[in-house]
Amino acid sequence: MSTILIAEDEARIASFIEKGLRAAGMTPTVVGDGRAAYDYAMTGGFDLVVLDIGLPIMDGFTVLRQLREARNDIPVIILTARDSITDTVAGLSGGADDYMPKPFRFEELVARIRLRLRETDRAPEATVLRHGGLSLDLRSRRADVDGRNVELSAREFALAETFLRNPGQVLSREQLLSRVWGYDFDPGSNVVDVYVRYLRRKLGGERFVTVRGVGYRLAESDDE
Numbered sequence: 001m002s003t004i005l006i007a008e009d010e011a012r013i014a015s016f017i018e019k020g021l022r023a024a025g026m027t028p029t030v031v032g033d034g035r036a037a038y039d040y041a042m043t044g045g046f047d048l049v050v051l052d053i054g055l056p057i058m059d060g061f062t063v064l065r066q067l068r069e070a071r072n073d074i075p076v077i078i079l080t081a082r083d084s085i086t087d088t089v090a091g092l093s094g095g096a097d098d099y100m101p102k103p104f105r106f107e108e109l110v111a112r113i114r115l116r117l118r119e120t121d122r123a124p125e126a127t128v129l130r131h132g133g134l135s136l137d138l139r140s141r142r143a144d145v146d147g148r149n150v151e152l153s154a155r156e157f158a159l160a161e162t163f164l165r166n167p168g169q170v171l172s173r174e175q176l177l178s179r180v181w182g183y184d185f186d187p188g189s190n191v192v193d194v195y196v197r198y199l200r201r202k203l204g205g206e207r208f209v210t211v212r213g214v215g216y217r218l219a220e221s222d223d224e
Contacts, residue, residue: 007037034058
C-alpha cells in the first residue's frame with residue numbers, strides 16, 4: 001500500500017485529499033507546515049509527496065530545494081493555487097515531478113500519483129509530446145511551434161497538453177473543463193472556447209478543429 005505525504009495547510013483541502021486517497025487504497029499522512037513536510041519526507045517512510053507552495057514556516061519551493069539538495073529523490077507533485085508560468089517553471093526546474101494548479105479534479109490527482117509511483121519502477125516515460133510541428137516539453141513547460149518557442153500560461157499549457165495526449169479525438173467542452181479547470185468550475189462557463197481561441201492565436205488556428213455542437217479536436221497531421 002502506497003504511503004503518501006500531504007503537505008497542505010488548508011484543513012478543508014487536506015481533509016478532502018486525505019479521505020480521497022484513503023478511499024483509493026493509499027495510506028496518507030497530513031502535515032501543515034514546510035518544516036514538518038521536509039522532516040517527514042526525509043524519514044524515508046513515504047513513497048510520494050503532494051506539496052503545497054504556500055506553507056507556513058517554510059514554503060514549498062524551499063522544501064523541494066532542500067530535499068533535492070539532500071539528494072532525496074522522492075516523487076513530488078506540487079498542488080497549488082499559484083499557477084503562473086513563472087511558478088510552474090520554478091517548481092519543475094526545482095525538481096518537482098509534476099505541477100497541478102488549484103482548483104483540481106481529484107480523479108486526475110490520483111491518476112498522476114499512480115503514474116509517478118509506477119515511474120519509480122520503470123524507465124522514465126517521454127516528457128516531450130509532439131504532433132506535427134507542435135511540441136510540448138512537460139518538464140520545462142516549454143512550447144515550440146515549428147522550432148519557434150511560444151510562451152503559454154499554465155492553463156493554456158494544460159489545455160494544449162490535453163489535446164496532444166488525445167490527437168484526433170473529439171473532446172467535449174465538459175471534458176476539457178473538467179480536465180483542465182477542475183471539479184468546481186461552472187459547467188456553463190465559456191472559458192474553454194476563450195482558451196481555445198488563445199491557443200489558435202499562439203499555436204495556429206488550423207490545429208484546433210471545432211466539432212459543431214460537441215467540442216474540439218486536435219487536427220491530424222494531414223488535416224493541417
